[in-house]
Amino acid sequence: xxxxxxxxxQKGGVGKTTTAVNLSASLAVLExxxxxxxCDPQANATSGLGVNPDELExxxxxCILGQANASDIIVETETPNLYLLxxxxxxxxxEVELINEKGxxxxxxxxxxxxxxxxxxxxxxxxxxLGLITINALTASDSVIVPIQSEYFALEGLGxxxxxxxxxxTRLNPKLAIEGMLITMYDNRLRLARQVVEDVRxxxxxxxxxxxxxRNTKLAEAPSYGQPIIMHDAASTGxxxxxxxxxxxLKRNNM
Numbered sequence: 001x002x003x004x005x006x007x008x009x010q011k012g013g014v015g016k017t018t019t020a021v022n023l024s025a026s027l028a029v030l031e032x033x034x035x036x037x038x039c040d041p042q043a044n045a046t047s048g049l050g051v052n053p054d055e056l057e058x059x060x061x062x063c064i065l066g067q068a069n070a071s072d073i074i075v076e077t078e079t080p081n082l083y084l085l086x087x088x089x090x091x092x093x094x095e096v097e098l099i100n101e102k103g104x105x106x107x108x109x110x111x112x113x114x115x116x117x118x119x120x121x122x123x124x125x126x127x128x129x130l131g132l133i134t135i136n137a138l139t140a141s142d143s144v145i146v147p148i149q150s151e152y153f154a155l156e157g158l159g160x161x162x163x164x165x166x167x168x169x170t171r172l173n174p175k176l177a178i179e180g181m182l183i184t185m186y187d188n189r190l191r192l193a194r195q196v197v198e199d200v201r202x203x204x205x206x207x208x209x210x211x212x213x214x215r216n217t218k219l220a221e222a223p224s225y226g227q228p229i230i231m232h233d234a235a236s237t238g239x240x241x242x243x244x245x246x247x248x249x250l251k252r253n254n255m
Contacts, residue, residue: 002119012128015184020125025228026246028082032120041092050226053088108136143179
């Protein structure tokens with residue numbers, strides 16, 4: 001029975017998709033069967049795993065609207081044990097099409113629930129917004145990982161995200177938990193970065209992962225090769241960081 005984890009932060013450029021792709025691949029390398037669900041219309045997670053969004057006949061968009069079966073669209077990636085439910089730009093239209101639908105927050109749940117039996121983890125890459133698709137992802141999830149960039153404005157907007165999570169917990173999905181806060185783009189040479197980490201840990205305590213994701217050139221270039229970092233350069237700092245994160249999540253979940 002899969003655990004469904006959303007990667008969410010309405011602030012862009014915090015390493016959300018990087019985390020979704022590389023955490024999924026790292027869990028897969030650790031012999032867990034993983035499905036990555038791309039729920040960001042930018043389709044960066046899709047292209048980051050070597051799938052061209054422009055060549056897709058159908059995507060998660062059709063699944064959400066009930067026009068396709070997810071099992072027919074899921075693709076096997078080059079990483080063993082890692083599968084992808086891809087997306088393309090037309091997902092942006094789903095927000096408009098669902099707005100007047102009854103139970104509009106639960107369409108993604110109906111897509112993912114039948115898939116639970118087939119995977120150990122389902123990781124959902126959310127768009128950098130708190131729109132209806134992100135609400136769908138949170139409603140469908142067991143937990144959420146919040147990437148936080150180790151820079152000055154790191155906590156800006158975080159209150160709004162946490163409030164949204166509380167609303168989802170209260171009204172739509174009581175079982176939703178915060179899996180953890182993840183510090184990304186960390187540079188230990190910078191005093192400001194070290195201060196941000198200290199502030200975040202002081203504020204959120206045990207909710208913050210021990211693992212830090214360091215700034216890493218190989219990590220930044222891997223998507224251009226359509227590969228997660230573990231396949232692009234397994235010895236890089238980025239690969240080691242995400243393997244450590246995957247192991248920390250397995251340990252937190254007694255797996």
